Amino acid sequence: MSILIDDQTRVIVQGITGKIGSVQTRWMLEYDTKVVGGVTPGKGNNVVEGVPVFDSVNEAVKETGANASVFFVPAAFVLDAFYETVDAGIKLIVVVPEHIPVHDVMKMRAYALENEVVALGPTTPGILVPGKGKMGIMPGSLFSPGRVGIISRSGTLSYEFAGILSEKDIGQSAVIGIGADPVVLTNLPDILKLFDADDETDAVIIVGEVGGMQEEKAADFIANGMTKPVACYITGRFSPQGKRMGHAGAIVRGSTGTVEGKCEALRAAGAAILKSPIEVLDWTTRNDIH
Amino acid sequence: MRLYEYEGIDIFESVGIPVPRRGVAESTEDALLIAGEIGYPVVLKAQVLVGGRGLAGGVKTVETPDELEEISGNLFSAEIKGLPVRKLMVCEKADILRELYMGITVDGFSGKPVVVVSTEGGVHIEETARTSPDKIASFYCDPAFGFYPYQARMLLRHIGLSERLLTFCADVLVRLYRVFSQFEALIAEINPMVILKTGYQGGLLAIDSVIEIDNSALSRIQYPLPQMIDRIENPLERKGREIGVTYVDLGGDIGIIASGAGLGMATMDIIGQRLRPANFLETGGGITEELLYKCMELVMMKVNLRAIIINIYGGINPIHEGARGVVRYIKEHNVTLPIVAKALGNHQEETWEIFRSGGVHVVTEASTEKAVNRLFELVGEQ
Numbered sequence: 001m002s003i004l005i006d007d008q009t010r011v012i013v014q015g016i017t018g019k020i021g022s023v024q025t026r027w028m029l030e031y032d033t034k035v036v037g038g039v040t041p042g043k044g045n046n047v048v049e050g051v052p053v054f055d056s057v058n059e060a061v062k063e064t065g066a067n068a069s070v071f072f073v074p075a076a077f078v079l080d081a082f083y084e085t086v087d088a089g090i091k092l093i094v095v096v097p098e099h100i101p102v103h104d105v106m107k108m109r110a111y112a113l114e115n116e117v118v119a120l121g122p123t124t125p126g127i128l129v130p131g132k133g134k135m136g137i138m139p140g141s142l143f144s145p146g147r148v149g150i151i152s153r154s155g156t157l158s159y160e161f162a163g164i165l166s167e168k169d170i171g172q173s174a175v176i177g178i179g180a181d182p183v184v185l186t187n188l189p190d191i192l193k194l195f196d197a198d199d200e201t202d203a204v205i206i207v208g209e210v211g212g213m214q215e216e217k218a219a220d221f222i223a224n225g226m227t228k229p230v231a232c233y234i235t236g237r238f239s240p241q242g243k244r245m246g247h248a249g250a251i252v253r254g255s256t257g258t259v260e261g262k263c264e265a266l267r268a269a270g271a272a273i274l275k276s277p278i279e280v281l282d283w284t285t286r287n288d289i290h
Numbered sequence: 291m292r293l294y295e296y297e298g299i300d301i302f303e304s305v306g307i308p309v310p311r312r313g314v315a316e317s318t319e320d321a322l323l324i325a326g327e328i329g330y331p332v333v334l335k336a337q338v339l340v341g342g343r344g345l346a347g348g349v350k351t352v353e354t355p356d357e358l359e360e361i362s363g364n365l366f367s368a369e370i371k372g373l374p375v376r377k378l379m380v381c382e383k384a385d386i387l388r389e390l391y392m393g394i395t396v397d398g399f400s401g402k403p404v405v406v407v408s409t410e411g412g413v414h415i416e417e418t419a420r421t422s423p424d425k426i427a428s429f430y431c432d433p434a435f436g437f438y439p440y441q442a443r444m445l446l447r448h449i450g451l452s453e454r455l456l457t458f459c460a461d462v463l464v465r466l467y468r469v470f471s472q473f474e475a476l477i478a479e480i481n482p483m484v485i486l487k488t489g490y491q492g493g494l495l496a497i498d499s500v501i502e503i504d505n506s507a508l509s510r511i512q513y514p515l516p517q518m519i520d521r522i523e524n525p526l527e528r529k530g531r532e533i534g535v536t537y538v539d540l541g542g543d544i545g546i547i548a549s550g551a552g553l554g555m556a557t558m559d560i561i562g563q564r565l566r567p568a569n570f571l572e573t574g575g576g577i578t579e580e581l582l583y584k585c586m587e588l589v590m591m592k593v594n595l596r597a598i599i600i601n602i603y604g605g606i607n608p609i610h611e612g613a614r615g616v617v618r619y620i621k622e623h624n625v626t627l628p629i630v631a632k633a634l635g636n637h638q639e640e641t642w643e644i645f646r647s648g649g650v651h652v653v654t655e656a657s658t659e660k661a662v663n664r665l666f667e668l669v670g671e672q
Contacts, residue, residue, distance in 0.1 A: 101507035106433035140634030153554020163656025248393030
């Protein structure tokens with residue numbers, strides 16, 4: 001069983017008639033993903049890349065049996081589209097767009113949790129399960145099938161790690177972008193849990209970055225019984241910090257958020273800390289991961 | 291976007307939160323006029339977008355016009371934590387009995403608004419949070435439900451408020467939540483919320499504001515807000531905003547163009563082991579030929595640049611189009627600076643060919659470290 005995508009996954013593309021939506025649909029199809037339909041309100045009855053387009057998610061689900069959706073919807077319309085998709089019974093949603101207002105994301109997250117929907121993003125490259133399919137924008141050529149899981153807050157850095165591993169014939173079981181925004185729809189520890197339970201994954205790489213407390217919470221999960229080896233790379237060591245204003249954040253979060261703090265928490269939990277992406281190859285050699 | 295204190299206080303006033311009599315001065319003459327109308331003593335508050343202003347000497351009480359002239363002059367010619375002071379807020383001096391703290395922010399991990407209150411407002415609030423957590427209470431809201439007076443009262447009971455003060459403070463807190471919600475704030479804070487010795491408007495006054503609005507929501511807020519671009523002091527960072535990329539001026543001499551924040555930060559971290567980045571530039575998912583042409587223009591504006599590294603992936607971005615923009619810039623401006631490009635993903639072969647036609651050193655492996663090492667070689671650092 002792979003993570004999130006398997007051969008039962010039937011995908012619709014929301015915003016399929018847009019420039020990015022149609023190009024990415026072609027690439028998902030070329031990667032053998034079962035894209036069964038698309039949705040753009042007002043553009044039903046069209047066909048894009050050989051895929052039927054519907055006016056609503058409900059119709060798309062009814063006609064195609066879709067159970068997953070990937071969004072290329074303009075940021076301002078994402079909240080509405082998300083509610084529509086959850087209400088239509090879809091249980092896996094990948095929200096690719098960036099610049100979605102945080103107050104919308106908070107509402108989306110609450111609605112997804114309430115309805116037991118797994119959603120990724122916003123600002124995510126999506127999910128790629130090598131050899132099985134992909135939902136999102138990850139460039140397929142950099143990935144290869146194997147047994148290492150990757151979870152990333154950064155899209156492009158997930159490609160970097162997959163690329164470095166693939167060059168040495170170390171394949172990936174699944175690569176998941178959780179999204180780069182301050183609030184994301186599914187948190188890092190929840191994805192880590194899926195990898196820990198996945199019998200096709202031997203080890204996991206976490207690609208994090210400065211800010212927030214995703215990595216600290218992942219460290220708690222690792223310390224409390226994660227059975228597989230974990231390596232972490234946290235970027236942003238030399239990033240200039242914004243001029244901080246207000247105290248509410250500091251009161252709520254305490255000292256979390258720095259690269260040093262995250263590395264320390266993860267190291268204490270038993271994870272390996274990578275100082276740069278290329279060091280991942282030392283880690284795979286040391287742990288006999290291939 | 292961060293708002294100035296005086297802009298935040300105007301917003302507080304618009305939702306019915308009690309605020310002091312005040313005016314905004316752009317010169318000492320303005321300040322004298324405003325103080326004359328309010329009546330002495332008044333407080334002069336330097337308007338700068340940085341925390342810790344009070345401790346840095348940016349807030350002064352003055353008793354007379356003579357004293358105002360002297361201190362206002364000093365403040366206008368001073369820098370507070372490196373920022374110029376262009377405006378002063380001139381405020382009535384509140385007769386303070388106690389200072390409370392009220393703040394609302396977005397908690398990233400739970401994805402909920404969190405309302406924080408304390409009986410110990412003022413500049414030492416973060417220290418209080420560490421040393422006396424019992425004097426602080428917080429409440430995580432359901433973002434779809436909102437925040438109601440009964441919840442505000444329950445929260446304020448935790449820090450010991452009662453009677454009339456409880457209901458007055460709950461009313462202010464709910465109005466502050468309205469600001470947080472309607473202005474799509476990342477932070478909305480009153481510190482301190484003062485309880486006056488004299489019974490005035492229920493005895494409360496919000497004498498400071500911190501509001502930061504989510505940039506992604508700016509265009510849909512129904513209120514006359516200033517332009518984000520006017521808030522950016524650094525001319526290069528302003529140009530970055532104009533062309534639609536994130537640019538941060540870093541003071542070193544190696545230019546960076548990356549197609550993602552994580553990748554850009556990683557590039558910066560690896561370069562930073564030996565050299566100093568001139569900038570951080572992140573394109574996001576909107577690469578076009580024109581955009582990368584403009585990115586080159588922007589990065590090249592930095593004087594004393596020694597080399598440039600371009601680190602891009604073709605996932606959502608058409609990197610071959612981007613490469614055309616870079617090479618067009620190189621040819622039009624006869625750029626001789628060493629440029630290293632690592633570009634992988636969709637259309638990678640075509641991209642490499644275009645880069646090579648402009649004399650760009652192409653790295654075809656996935657590791658950023660290898661690209662940075664190539665750059666170190668080219669500038670003689672290895």
